[in-house]
Every structure is written in C-alpha cells, then in structure tokens.
Amino acid sequence: MSELDVLIIGAGTAGQTAAFDLVAEGYSVAVVEKSGEPGGVCALHGCQAKKWFYELTEIVARSRHLHGLGITTSPSVSWQQVLEAKNNFTSQIPPNTVANLKGNGINYIEGEAVFADPDTVMINGTSYKPRFTIIATGAIPMPLPIEGNELLATSNDFLDLEKLPKRIVFIGGGFISFEFAHFAARLGANPEEVFILEAMDRPLGPFDTDMVEQLVKATRAEGIQVRTGISIQSIVREASGFRVNLSSGERIETDLVVHGAGRVANIDALNLQAGGITRNRRGIDVDSRMMTSNPKVFAVGDSAATLQLARVADREAQVAAASIVALDDQGPEPLLDYDAAPAVLFTYPMLGMVGKTEDELIKEGIKYWKSFDMELSWPTYQRIGMKHAAYKILVDDDSKILGAHILSDNATGLINTFKQAMLDSRNVTELHRANIMSPYPSRESDLIYMLAPLLD
Numbered sequence: 001m002s003e004l005d006v007l008i009i010g011a012g013t014a015g016q017t018a019a020f021d022l023v024a025e026g027y028s029v030a031v032v033e034k035s036g037e038p039g040g041v042c043a044l045h046g047c048q049a050k051k052w053f054y055e056l057t058e059i060v061a062r063s064r065h066l067h068g069l070g071i072t073t074s075p076s077v078s079w080q081q082v083l084e085a086k087n088n089f090t091s092q093i094p095p096n097t098v099a100n101l102k103g104n105g106i107n108y109i110e111g112e113a114v115f116a117d118p119d120t121v122m123i124n125g126t127s128y129k130p131r132f133t134i135i136a137t138g139a140i141p142m143p144l145p146i147e148g149n150e151l152l153a154t155s156n157d158f159l160d161l162e163k164l165p166k167r168i169v170f171i172g173g174g175f176i177s178f179e180f181a182h183f184a185a186r187l188g189a190n191p192e193e194v195f196i197l198e199a200m201d202r203p204l205g206p207f208d209t210d211m212v213e214q215l216v217k218a219t220r221a222e223g224i225q226v227r228t229g230i231s232i233q234s235i236v237r238e239a240s241g242f243r244v245n246l247s248s249g250e251r252i253e254t255d256l257v258v259h260g261a262g263r264v265a266n267i268d269a270l271n272l273q274a275g276g277i278t279r280n281r282r283g284i285d286v287d288s289r290m291m292t293s294n295p296k297v298f299a300v301g302d303s304a305a306t307l308q309l310a311r312v313a314d315r316e317a318q319v320a321a322a323s324i325v326a327l328d329d330q331g332p333e334p335l336l337d338y339d340a341a342p343a344v345l346f347t348y349p350m351l352g353m354v355g356k357t358e359d360e361l362i363k364e365g366i367k368y369w370k371s372f373d374m375e376l377s378w379p380t381y382q383r384i385g386m387k388h389a390a391y392k393i394l395v396d397d398d399s400k401i402l403g404a405h406i407l408s409d410n411a412t413g414l415i416n417t418f419k420q421a422m423l424d425s426r427n428v429t430e431l432h433r434a435n436i437m438s439p440y441p442s443r444e445s446d447l448i449y450m451l452a453p454l455l456d
Helices: 013-024 041-045 047-065 079-090 093-103 155-159 175-187 209-221 310-329 358-364 411-423 428-435 444-454
Strands: 006-009 029-033 107-110 113-117 120-123 126-128 132-135 139-141 168-171 194-197 225-227 232-238 241-246 251-254 256-259 263-265 297-299 343-345 350-355 369-374 390-395 401-408
Touching (some): 013 029, 041 079, 093 107, 132 310, 155 175, 168 251, 209 350, 241 256, 343 411, 350 411, 358 401
Parallel strands (some): 006 132, 168 194
Antiparallel strands (some): 343 350
C-alpha cells in the first residue's frame, strides 16, 4: 500500500473507534486483524456476551431474594436457551465488523502485524510504512505458574459451554471469577461447589476494601465458596473431571477449572523492540495522548498500560485519533483523565466504583470526608429482600467527589450519576439539590440519603 496515513492493529472496539474517527477526518486508514473473528473480546466474549447471562442471573437472584415477600417458586432456567440467544447475537459481529469497516472506506486486512523497524510494519510478507500506527490488540489470559495450567478453561470457553457443570473452580479473585461464579450459582451449578480461589489476602484489588468485604458476604450467603490466601500446587485431570491440589494438602474435586486471574496485554508477537516501543509488565508505555516511545505509534485499550475497561478503550481510541489530527494541524493536544472512569462488577448485587478508594486516599495523604453505611435497611432494599446493599462516598474539603462506591442492584445508574458529578465538578450540595426531585421512591432517590451526612 503506497499511501497509508494510519495503520490500526486490532479490530476490536478501540481499533474500530479510532478507524471511524480518522476516516471521518479524511485520513486513509487500514485495519489489520489476525483473528478469524474480528470484533474484539468485548463484543464476542466479554462485556456484551456476558450480559446475556447476567440479565438472567439477576432475574433468578432477585426472585430468590423475594421468597417470603411474594415469590413462592423460583424461575426455572435454561442454560442452552441463553447460550443460543448469546450466540445468535455474537455470530453477527465478525461479518458486521468487516462490512462496517469496508463500508466506511477503511481497508480491512486479515493477517498478523509485526514491526520490522520504527517506520515499518510487516503483514503477510508485505511492508507497510504508514505515517502513524495505532496498536489496539487487546489482552489475553495471564500465564499462571501452576502445574497443569494447560487444563484451565478461559472465560471464552465458559461463555461457550454447551452445558453448565455442577462443580466449578475459578482460579483468581478478579472480575471474571466473581461475575461468572454468580452466573453459575444462579443458572444451574451447585452453589456450594462453586469455588473462587484467590492467592492474596483479599480479592478484587482495585475496589474499596469495605465494599469488597460486603460483596464477599453477599457471595458467601449464596453458598459460593470464596477462599483467600490460597496457594495452588497443581491441576490434574481425572476420569470424573479435575482435581485442584492446594499447597495446604486440601484437594478439590470439580468438573471445570476456569482461569479468572486477570488478563495481560496481547503484545508479545508485535516485535515492539524493533519498533522502538517500550513496555512494562502491564502493557505498552503511553502518555496522556496515548503516544508511545515511538512518536509515530500510539497504543490504546488493553494493549496499553492503562485501565482495562471497554469504554475507557473507546475513549483512548478517540484521544489517539484526535492526537494524530492535532499533530498534523498543529492544534491543541487532547489529554485523557482517568479520574472519573467508572467500573462495575456484574455480580448480584452489583459493585460499582468511580474515583479513588479510601485506601488510596490514605496512602496518598489526601484529606477526605466520607458518608458510609453497609447492610442498608432502607425501604428500597427491604422491598427486594437485599441484605447486603452498601455505599461509600468520599469528598474533599470543597465537598467535591473524590470517590463513590455502590453495592446495589442498580449500581450502574448510581455510579454514572457520581461520574457525571465529577466531570461537571459539582459539589455535594449541588448534587443533593439536583437529585431531590428524582423519581420517588427509587434507587436514584436514595442518593440524597447518601449525600445528606456530607452537607455543610
């Protein structure tokens, strides 16, 4: 290709976002993807795909909580039906991805991209010398130093199971393990034989300690076995399934062992060193413009050493595209601020957060004020039989939101309100006043109770 402004490596959500933004600005753009299923993990095997299971999980969990409050029989569920519905959705993503790219004048290349030097990328034996390159290759499961690790199922495998096993062990106490354990316990597995095994003293490291403690209580109340401080010696295949051998000598017999210990940037095959691109253990080093150590190369999404969240990846892609335009036009450089990036764990109840945790504020020596309560007995939660709802709101001396943490059945909506308050630099008084007229009674109207202790 003689004239190419931008080559984008990876056809996931971040790569597509950057491609569409740049072609709209008049750039010639090509997207290269080595997978036979373009579209990215989020759409095919992650955020979108898992929601088909979550929606059903929420119905079942809510019904169980309402026993004695009007529900007498829990709904029967079909794993096969939800799997078919999910597959009907995801099967359309690869062809639609290619069609949308080509329909917008973007050249789609199937192949593996490798840097030959700081200016050259090799694809299928052909040299490309784009003016700019954007790396958007996503992430893959983290390698685990466990004997028998080749027996681990991935999150992709779990979401494609033809039948849900009764016994499941999840290795690691991160997003995947907690979400999928909640799915399994509500959709057909034996809850008491669903294990989450975490090596550290506490699971879910990025979340607030108090809120995680409360979620673990809620998880154990469903029968799920959450174990911390666990060292796994080996995983062995048996005639009846698998055996997980712990260093303590304990053995756990199970039908399936799932890798839920996190993901790492999928960048090893790119030959970054030849491209003059530095990296660390979390991913490619980038600045606030998403520029790498090679000023012609940008990295976005899970390939960069930033937050591994789908919408963050999209925003990073927008910033990278705008940075390229700014370099050409000598315009103002766009900068990315992660302070108001929300994260939600799709368990039941959901755990949502935005901003700093209390532990982070203490470590950084930042003065703060907080409103905090657990096991809320507000009518909102009495009506649905939820016993572990909780919240924590952290503010500075100017009553601006430093962090918000919600454990509820509508954490997405509540956290989004706090995210917007942070973006708009609203103080607690303004936020309280704005929510007094929320639809009542609702989760949203409960915000004023959370905020009331922080009012001047």
